[in-house]
Amino acid sequence: MLAVDRSGIVQWELRHRCWAGCDGHAAFEEYENDHGHRYANSGSAGFSADGALVWVHIRGPLARDHSTSGDGSEEWLVVNAADGTVLAGADTGTAAAGSVHVPHPSPHQMGLTIGEGQDGAPLRWGRWDGRTLVVDRFDDEDRVLVAVSPSGNRMLTVTHDQDTLAVHRVTDCSVEVELGATVLPPHPGAEPEDDEAEVFFDYEGGFIDEATALVGTVESDEEFGPGRHWLVDTTRLRLQGEVHYPRDVPGMPGALGDGTWYTVSATENALHVWAL
Numbered sequence: 001m002l003a004v005d006r007s008g009i010v011q012w013e014l015r016h017r018c019w020a021g022c023d024g025h026a027a028f029e030e031y032e033n034d035h036g037h038r039y040a041n042s043g044s045a046g047f048s049a050d051g052a053l054v055w056v057h058i059r060g061p062l063a064r065d066h067s068t069s070g071d072g073s074e075e076w077l078v079v080n081a082a083d084g085t086v087l088a089g090a091d092t093g094t095a096a097a098g099s100v101h102v103p104h105p106s107p108h109q110m111g112l113t114i115g116e117g118q119d120g121a122p123l124r125w126g127r128w129d130g131r132t133l134v135v136d137r138f139d140d141e142d143r144v145l146v147a148v149s150p151s152g153n154r155m156l157t158v159t160h161d162q163d164t165l166a167v168h169r170v171t172d173c174s175v176e177v178e179l180g181a182t183v184l185p186p187h188p189g190a191e192p193e194d195d196e197a198e199v200f201f202d203y204e205g206g207f208i209d210e211a212t213a214l215v216g217t218v219e220s221d222e223e224f225g226p227g228r229h230w231l232v233d234t235t236r237l238r239l240q241g242e243v244h245y246p247r248d249v250p251g252m253p254g255a256l257g258d259g260t261w262y263t264v265s266a267t268e269n270a271l272h273v274w275a276l
Helices: none
Strands: 002-004 010-013 046-048 052-060 074-080 086-091 098-102 108-115 122-128 133-136 144-148 155-157 164-169 175-180 205-209 214-215 229-233 238-242 259-263 269-276
Touching: 052 108, 074 122, 074 133, 086 122, 086 133, 086 214, 098 144, 122 144, 122 259, 155 205, 175 259, 205 259
Parallel strands: 046 098
Antiparallel strands: 002 010, 046 052, 052 074, 074 086, 098 108, 108 122, 122 133, 144 155, 155 164, 164 175, 205 214, 214 229, 229 238, 259 269
C-alpha cells in the first residue's frame, strides 16, 4: 500500500503479505505475467472523515514489526495518514475476495463490508478509542453495508441474498427496522406468469437525507428492461415509490446525504447529480 501526494510522490508505504498467497514482491515485474496475481483476491483502504486516519484491510502479516496476528490471516488496521504509523489493528476472521470501506462522520469509526463470493458477506464495524480497535461482527450474519446516515446514528444494510434491507443503530449495530424485497412490484417488462422473475435489492444505494434512502433493483431488472430506483422511508422502512427520471438513467444510484444523489452516464464520461 502506498500513500502519495497530489503530484504522485510517495509519502510512505505499508508492506504486507501478497493477496495471491505469496510472501511479497520487490517489483511489479516479478508477477506481471502471473495469472494468479492478475485475478487475486484483494482488500481495501479508506480515509476517515477528517482525512487524519487511513483504515486498511490487508492480508497479514506486515513486512515490518506491526503485525496483529502474524499467521497470514486478514487484518484491519488504523493508520496515521501523515506518516503511515500503524496505530491499532485487529484480525477480521474473514477470507475476502474483496472489500469496501464505508466511512462514518466520526473519524474514529468505520464500516468494512467484505465479500467472500458465494460463501457470504461478513460485515465489520470498527471503533478506535485512540488506543484499541474494537470490532463488531454483527453476530457473523451475512450483511452488506450500503451506507451510513448523514448524522452517523444509523446504517443501511442488505442481506447477502439481497432479499432484505435493514436499518441499524450505530451505537450497538442492532436492527431497528427491516424491509423485505417482496414489497417490490415485478418489472413491467417481465411476463406475469414468469415465476423466475424475482425482484431483489442491489448492494448499492444510500441515504438522500436522514429519513430517506435510495436503493435500486438494477441487477434483477436487467433481464427485462431498464433498472429501477426506489425511495424508502428509513424511519419505518416503508417503500415510498419508484423514481422517474426525465431521461434514461443506467446503473445504480449513489446517495450524497445532502438531499441529492448521483448516477453515471452510459458512456461513463459524465456524472449526473439529481434532487427530488
